[in-house]
Amino acid sequence: MSLKNVRLEVMQFLEKDVDALIEKYLIPIETIWQPTDFLPDSESPKFFDEVKEIRELAKDLPYDFWVVLVGDMITEEALPTYESWLMDVEGVGQVERNGWSKWVRHWTGEENRHGDVLNKYLYLSGRVNMREIEKTTQYLIADGFDIGTDRDPYKNFVYTSFQELATYISHNRVAKLAKERGNKQLSKMCRIISGDEMRHHNAYSEFVERIFAVDPSQMMMAFHYMMKQKITMPAHFLRESGGQISSAFEEFSNTAQRIGVYTSMDYIDILEKLNKRWEIEKITGLNDEAEKARDYLLKLPSRMTRIAERMKVPENSFQFKWVEPAKM
């Protein structure tokens, strides 16, 4: 049987449990938080006072902070790209409406609240140029992406396991920074988003775990493939209001490193966590090629640490069109 057909069979085999996994990892729509729970109620007479308070508190946050928050929001707002990508993965039946496509739809419904709440907050903050941000989002969606996973469910689930943990880290750090500056409301908002990302990370990790149980060699090879080519952040294809692809992402990523929201050490930590979570060391029944892939994965964190230690992040802020320069 071809590798593709084995994958399809594995996806079909696991599909019967997806309903239970949705129940385990996602929260019913009736009880989960909504963006307005963290924002001023526009029907309330107190609305303008609350907006005023948001704008006052926003003055205490530095330039780099806004760049990172904007970049995070744009990344979330490119959700149409991620949903359509995942719907196209082998075994995910959009038309058949199988368990996997139900997962993707429900996951998308939860994710959609992240960009929504950040977008509304940024709009009210008065600190950012919304039109430039909106243009960047539209360019990012129009450009699309290629995360190197093909239609392979194994590679895609490695990618999402990694990516959900990365977004957990960055939203969580932004929450901490906001709290340190006395912005409790924004901190709460970012912390609740990071909680969603953690649930999603746990779900995708369990998908991978289940695949390891039935197809260990091919799952190991897929994990190896993804880590060898490196996990590209979804916003890698971001360009600032239609400028060059990659330079904006690089500057955004430098900013995130500079304020400690997401660093190259975090990337390595995630890899180590995945190695542990999937008990890569203990997996048995591997063929020779998968054994070599395992060795590579176990040695990769220390190899990457040596490289990361030599890397330097530029000290000066890059001037984005998204955020007005700080007024002194």
Ligand SMILES: [Fe+2]
């Ligand atoms: Fe998200």
Ligand SMILES: [Fe+2]
């Ligand atoms: Fe996410």
